[in-house]
Amino acid sequence: MRYALYFSPARDHALTMAAARWLGRDAFTGETFPVPQLADLPADTVASMTADPRRYGFHATIKAPFELRQDRTEAELIAALEDFAGKMPSFDIPNVVVGQLGRFFALIPNQVYPDLQRFAASVVEAFEPFRAPLSEADIARRKPERLTVSERANLDRWGYPHVMDDFRFHMTLTGQVEPDLAPAMRRALDQCFAEFSDRPLSIDGLALFIEPSRGEPFTVHRWLPLAQNSDKRKTDS
Template structure:
């Protein structure tokens, strides 16, 4: 079992619905969902190009997937997340845009968001006691020789290269898109996610995702509102 702390909008948020239509998956629910039919992309090609974000579920990473440290339990993790969410005020990313991280496409903030960075930094630090050290295979999968010195240090210290000064918030929409397909992919995504591009995005929840076994789809275990826990939503996973 691995756990991850992510941001994802509530299931009924229009962005979550758009992501379900695009990826053909919903991390709040089990089952197979129909995927959008888009011009210029065959169904099989689109399925392949969205395989990775479909498995991980639509989200923005705050604390990357981790196994629990020895002596820690899921109940303790959830209790800590309850307390964390109660202490954190909701905020807003002023503007989202369609970004490209090398061959990947994602929704990203347009410019720096100090509140988002502080939120992520606080969470990474606060939940580090729950993270078991990475095994050698997990370290190798991150290709440390290809990381910056800061990224390598982060990987060994925090279990993920892209924290603190390396943090780049992104809500992934594709896997690696071949160079000759990127212009067409951008046009499709600008159309399907146009309602969210150039608009603010409220960050008023934090989600606990789970991966029951390596390679399985991630799903939402719990979605907790920031600023209080009275409206905590529990997914199908732990009902």
């Protein structure tokens, strides 16, 4: 069993439902959907390019998948998550867009936002006491020889290279897309996620995902709302 702390909109959020239909699976319910029919890309190609994010479920990684320490329990993890969410105020990413990171596409902020960076770092640090040390095989899978100095230090300290100053928020929409197919994929994603691109995204919850055994689909085990931001309460009142 592995656990992960991911950002996801709530189960009934329009973005959650749109992403589930795009990826072909809803991580909250386990429901599956047919491959989207796109004018410029064959269905089997789309299915292949969304296979990896489909298994993980629609999310942004905050604390990457980890096994529990032998001296900690799932009940303790959930209690800590409830306490954390109850104290952490929600906030908005001012603008998210469909972007390309290397060869994969994702919903990403249009720039680096300090509030988001601080939030992610606080989650990583708060739940580190629950993470079992990485195995040698897990370290090897991260290809440490290809990491930067800071990424390798993160892997050693936090169990994942892309945290702290190396964290970049992204909600993955595809796996690797070959360069010749990228323009067609971009058009499809721009159309599919037009309702959510170039708009704010509220970081108003934190989800505990589980992977029952290695290679199985991740599912949402708990989704907890963050505390209402006091500044937002004043604005709304």
